[in-house]
Amino acid sequence: MSVIQIEGGHPLNGELVIQGSKNAVLPVMAAAVLHNGITVIENVPRIQDVFCMLGILEHMGCICRLEGNCLTLDTRTLSSCELPSHWAGCMRSSIMLAGPLLGRLGQVKAGFPGGCAIGQRPIDLHLKAFRALGAEVEEDKEGVLASAKRLSGASVSFSCPSVGATENAVMAAVAAEGTTVIEGAAREPEIVELCSFLTKMGAEITGAGTSKIMVRGRRRLHDARFFVCGDRIAAGTYLFSVMACGGRAVIQGVAPDHLTEPLAVMEQMGAEIRREQRLIGISFSGRPKSVSVSTDFYPGFPTDLQSPLMAVAARADGISRIEENIFEERFKTAGELRKMGADIIIEGKRAVVCGCVQLTGGNVKAEDLRGGAALVVAGLGAKGITSVSGCGHIDRGYENICEDLSRLGGVIRRIE
């Protein structure tokens, strides 16, 4: 098992190009299954979740070739509609294959998805969309079986703007006869990316990025090439890293309007932010100011940056209040930050963070992807050495966290 070791107290200075977006590339890879042909996806981050998705696609008969950050997917030999539990359980995004398989093969048998243990993470809205489009859906303790001779366009409305359920509904609707209208859709940039990719393949979709998406199904799809946008959550993690230890950095390849709320919070905490079309600059010194933040669906403050924010608030000058409204078990990192001297009280979905002047390095354990990244953020600003174990969680979503932060002047290395 490897450990990431950080020597705190070194400011971060310089520039880096952010990796491709994990939460955009995974649904795009799944959507490629809708087309019986070849797609080329560029700017693919070489992360564990991508390798897992590749394993699943190859298991189902697709031919996948990842060269550097360029992926060629040939789905003409797709032969299976089954997602065995050991594959489905390796990440949440395995469920993203359900819609495309249902649309392409008329059936999908999937184990329940895995992913970060940050809450219940039900899939009821995904199944609601499939049923609305005419599929028969059975569930048992193993997983889900959905089948449909022909999907038909329908009205789908979500009680909660689920990212994954919106993505599955759009992908199934692309294969459905007729028009589908999705109300209460998620508005995240990753939805826009998926719809851009589907449109490039020939689909007809309007309203992506709004809460009402319309899909005219059964358009003839064709080969396509697509460049995945930069990872806004990885970029936000690195921006919070500068706030943990000071410095001046530029993150290229990310759109500031994908991080509107987090950048506003960083400015409230004392950062100077520069916004250009495809880059974000940050300059920070001293102690962060305390802040009150509630996570929300896009364009609100993203739940995925809640833990990195907490790591910075742990050394803020004052008391910060963080409310987690998306996932009911996403405060695990607080326990690990306390081992570094953080003063954090959890009351249900609220965390009260009494900032201290500086955290102290220690041995901590990543319990999930973004919580693990938050411990790295905390280590960058802590006194002494921090060792983060369980960094397999971090490798699921960050392509080169050690190299990236080293390039900016961080003293960080992986010890096998």
Ligand code: EPZ
């Ligand atoms: C996506 O997960 C992201 N993952 C998550 O990022 C992100 O935190 C989340 O969206 C919210 O932005 C990927 O895109 C691969 P949801 P997803 O469905 O789709 C409830 C990371 O760290 N819900 O939008 O699983 C659910 O319980 C990961 O990169 C239902 O009730 O999230 C939650 O409370 C972590 N029924 C809320 O919706 C459903 O059928 C939002 O979940 C589906 C979801």
